[in-house]
Amino acid sequence: MRLAHLWDQSACIGCGACIAACNAANYGSSTRENRTWGWIRSNIRRITFDLKAKPYMLLVQCQHCDNAPCVAVCPTGASYRDKDGLVKINPALCIGCKYCMTACPYGARWLDDETGLPMKCMGEECQSRVAAGLEPVCVAVCPAGARAFGDIDDPNSEISKRLASGRIIRLLEYKGTEPKFFVRVGP
């Protein structure tokens, strides 16, 4: 089993519902800041830039890399790749050294300045939901159907079917991280 995320950029309406839902579910709608990103306490970040003077938006979150640098550098085993394919943090083992934050080429981790520990997708609430057979909140709330989550080793899963149609890219693939956050960029 390899659980993965898909974000359909061509269907996304940029409403930010997934970002807000992550904040509410995993961080109790806390108004405290995610200072690492200058953002709300959410594991999803919106990045905008101009591409040949055309505005472009990406949603970036943990890519649940199959070859994860954050796992490789973690000195205690707190960052680990679980048997479901998701990369997780065991807070009981984390010493807050931040090696994982430095190693992640996606900047997908942020520091909780209250606990001194790194945070990232999946948050605790989303892990509980997935364990119960539910979708992560970002997928569940998306009003545009721009997100999917599931097992890419199962050819009958919705995510596998959506991966088989349309043009798919993976971010910073050349880094060799084998990311499992798939971006659908075209019809």
Ligand code: SF4
């Ligand atoms: S995106 Fe970053 S935090 Fe997530 S698995 Fe890959 S290296 Fe680790």
Ligand code: SF4
């Ligand atoms: S909730 Fe869906 S449509 Fe809204 S920003 Fe997130 S992915 Fe895009």
